[in-house]
Amino acid sequence: MAQGNEMHPRNPYRDKPPDFKALAIEYPEFRKFCQYVSNGKVTFDFRKDAAVRCLTQTLLKKDFSLNVNLPAGHLVPRVAQKLNYCLLIDDILQANSLTSNVVGIDIGTGTSCIHALIGARHFGWKFVATDGDENSVQVAHENVARNEMGDSICVVHVNPAVKTVLMDVINSMPDSEFSFCMCNPPFFEKSDKEERFCEEPSLSNETYSNNFDFDMRSAPHSETIASSAELYVEGGEVAFVNRIIDDSVCLRDRIKFYTTMIGRKSSLKPLLQRLERFGENVKFLVHPLNQGKTKRWMLAWTFAKEMTLNTALKNSSISFQCPKPGLVKLMQEISRLGGRWSQEQPSVLVAEFKSVTWTNQRARRKANALLFENSAKRARWNTSSVACEAMMGNGDGKDSYTNSGNFVYSESFKTSDPAAVDTSSQAYFPLPSGVTPRPIVKLRIQVDPDDKCDTLSFELISGAKQHLHQIVQYLKNLLCR
């Protein structure tokens, strides 16, 4: 279970994790995986796939009145995490007043059909649920029928060899409007799968486990057994989500919101860079989706101009209060820093910066000091051992200190070794004309007025957290003085 404070505020498991003792008393099947310990408490063995499977089935039964078959050899969904994902989507829908006749698409629904079952039962949404694996479609279909939810969920088989993921489904339903799509893609590439999983021949040829039966690795805290199609896709999750992005470029607002889970942090950067290429036509959001020690993310984007991704969730934003009119001053300061802003809503700005301008004054002073200080001092500097990390950006070169130079930013930090200094430098190279550099940081800023002052909340859309903190501090110093 995710740590309480990392869960969605409306997730009932946040304040009330499952009571294993009560579940063991109520459900004999669940009791088989529990042990009573001397202090009267009950322990549960998360390391066994069969135990985790039984926990999911029991929670679905108890908390959602869902009777779900989860066949051995297939991925076991974690209920709290799936509910978190649905709640984040619900936030987006509510922020856009899309609260009735909601229709979603669950891409790769798996045997459990979990997103669609929870979405339909808990939120009243309708679903088209797809999968490329015929056996999974069959089991998912039976799960829907067993719970008499055939009026809300339609499970369809798609050809996984077809490069588009959504086009065929959407084109086969020309009159339908879709509020969102969601997906838990296969995360791994073939080489990753072979490194992290071993075959589990006791179940079938195409089944894999992360529980290696030798000493080289410590046992996982929770065993994962899954089929090849659930784990692996050519190019891994980046390639799979890129296929959804490609479809979304053609489908635009036939689906109001495109969302997917992301399993690996390293996948976020290439996917955000891809979305950034569509400039102001696309809005996007990354939100953490934690599951115990396992970190996951939700990536959401929209091409619909009238839609916002500014949800009520503020857990990843930083805010401060400033005198009125905060919005006007904010626009002026962002422009003065060479940033660009657009108004997503009357009180919401999206700002982007293509170079580090907010620390320029300090960097300029430091650079001058280094270049022009007296020789005795320079000699001392030259005897230091300097570790240098250079970020070679492709900004517009306008911030250069000399006409031909491209050095814009350098900062030194003391290290534990008094003779060593860490230096971080950033160099920009002018690009050929006509090439638009990508922003290094993109922010969403919400202005909430009250009687006396304005509250500005800053949320990072893309870029480094360090830049978000620096910009907020810079603007706070200016706007609050």
Ligand SMILES: C[S@@+](CC[C@H](N)C(=O)[O-])C[C@H]1O[C@@H](n2cnc3c(N)ncnc32)[C@H](O)[C@@H]1O
């Ligand atoms: C990681 S599993 C997710 C299962 C379930 N949604 C969950 O969250 O537990 C990925 C699923 O995507 C399916 N899949 C793979 N390629 C697909 C494609 N092109 N279209 C639809 N589903 C696909 C796999 O068969 C598998 O069931």
